[in-house]
Amino acid sequence: MRTALKENKKDRFKKTGFQKHTVSQCYVLLLPEILGLLLFTLYPMLWAMKKSWFFYTGTKTMQKFVGWDNFIGVFKDTTYWTTWLTTLKFMVYKLPFELPLAMVIALMLNKKIKGSGFFRSVYYLPNVISIAIIGLIFSNMFDYFGFINANLIKLGIIGSEISWLSTTRGAMTVLIIGAVWNTFGVNVMYFLAALSNVPEEMYEAARLDGAGRFTVFFKITLPMMAPVLQTIILLALNGSLHTSDYILVTTNGAPGGTTFTVMSYIVNQFVPGFASNSVNIGYGCAMSLITSVFMCIFAIIYMKLSKRMENVY
Template sequence: MSAIRKKWKEYSGPYLMILPCVVLLALFSIYPLAWAFKYMFYDFDGFTEATFIGFDNFVRLFTRDAQFWNSVWNTLVYAGGKLIVTLPLSLILAVILNQKIFARNSLRAIFFMPTIISAAVISLVFYLMFNSYNGIINNTLISLGIIQQPIEWLGVKYSMLTAIIVAIWGAVGNYMVLFLAGLQGIPKDLYESASLDGATKIQQFFKITIPMLGPVMQIIVMLAIVNTLKGYESIMVLTAGGPASKTEVMYLYIYKLFFPVSEGEPVVQQYGYGAAAGFVAAMIVGAITCLYLYLSRKSNNEY
């Protein structure tokens, strides 16, 4: 008994400290996943008794639900447009703000500020700014004589572009900070030696900064891919997936299956079908992430 008491005194502290995290993880992560995995094989609306239907939800998803696959395409367009601008811009800002320039810390805080603001608040502000008739964007462009008629930024033609612009604004500061952390881990001696050898700043960037940032950049890009493919909160507030489902991404479509919006018709939750769609969406995100990791590791091995 004395040995048990001794071990309890030795190990009880750490286990008791992580116990709340384990309980919260089980309640809000593991249990919902198990619940969704069960009901994706059921016809279940949350009110009536669930009916086991086997793989019918998946058959419907792959053969009769064109709207879901349209949302997958929209997700890829949205993610591609966001990442192709956000990551290079974040890296450039990180390199600039890693230098000894005036008000460096203040500029870092300014660029990081959008990250700590709620996505709903950001989207609401941009919704007012991009409003077709009362928005500051159109009013400014008209007053400068750049355009004659208001542009429907949230219309069919430009809604996806607007959503991407908002996403870029909200994400640049986050990845900038991550790149800064990686840059500060690069030894200064490498740059000093390169300068003595006559290397320009551009040559140092491509020959020292990029290679030394390789492992960190791989993680940052992976996180950016996953977060972008899963993101929908900003679009939900900005356009609600419209108009005509032009900006409806995967997880916004799944959200609407669980929490449908009433438009004069009876609201019907589709928990079982939503769980199946969520599982397929998770597999798509996982497949894209694994493909990226495979290609990036293969590229690193070649060098």
């Protein structure tokens, strides 16, 4: 009896030691992620909070405490608020094309058809390509002497070249087309993941009751996808609000800065290496912090509205 108890105690100690070893391994695996978070997220955020109170051009000799002046200057900056309007326009025009298109393709790929795996890979491919490359592709395609104008003239759709990137409407159209092409593939994957959670039995029961395709979609598919759909919309909104490098590569704000979104404006005007001359980096930090606050408020409002939408479904 005593021997059996001793063996049980040894087994317990062995299990405990194994569990401790497993936990320590988990911490080791998490360490690079934690260090990355501290170095590339938390530290820059704290640095920006500190510098936002200073007139700072990049050198300690050109640093002067200015208090609230940078923040007050942001609220008086009409260009900053204009870029917010451009950002909202970009988001409002982009999402109605991006999400419905992704959902339609996901519904088609969710059916058991030959080659669906191949098409899933093809649709996801644009998301793998560097956003800078995508910007270059679309800026060259819609150039005055580019691929689009050349083929539209050959087909007889237009009589002469269109200067797409020289007007605000044309440049915004190019930006939206490129952005939708880049991001709808990943949304297709999200929708497919959501569709895989809908029980097949519910579809079979609906068919037996004589429900049509639209009835099945609005009464079964959409309600079952609602929780995931909320997350997909939030990610799409967040991506649209944070668009910067794509704008900088494709149009760089042209014509006349009218296509700058708020994030691309901050990068273009206040980040060393992008800005054309010596600028007040402290002012850019203040602008970034104010923008972050607005985006957090926007996310909170959306989450509250999405909770109300849960009651609808």
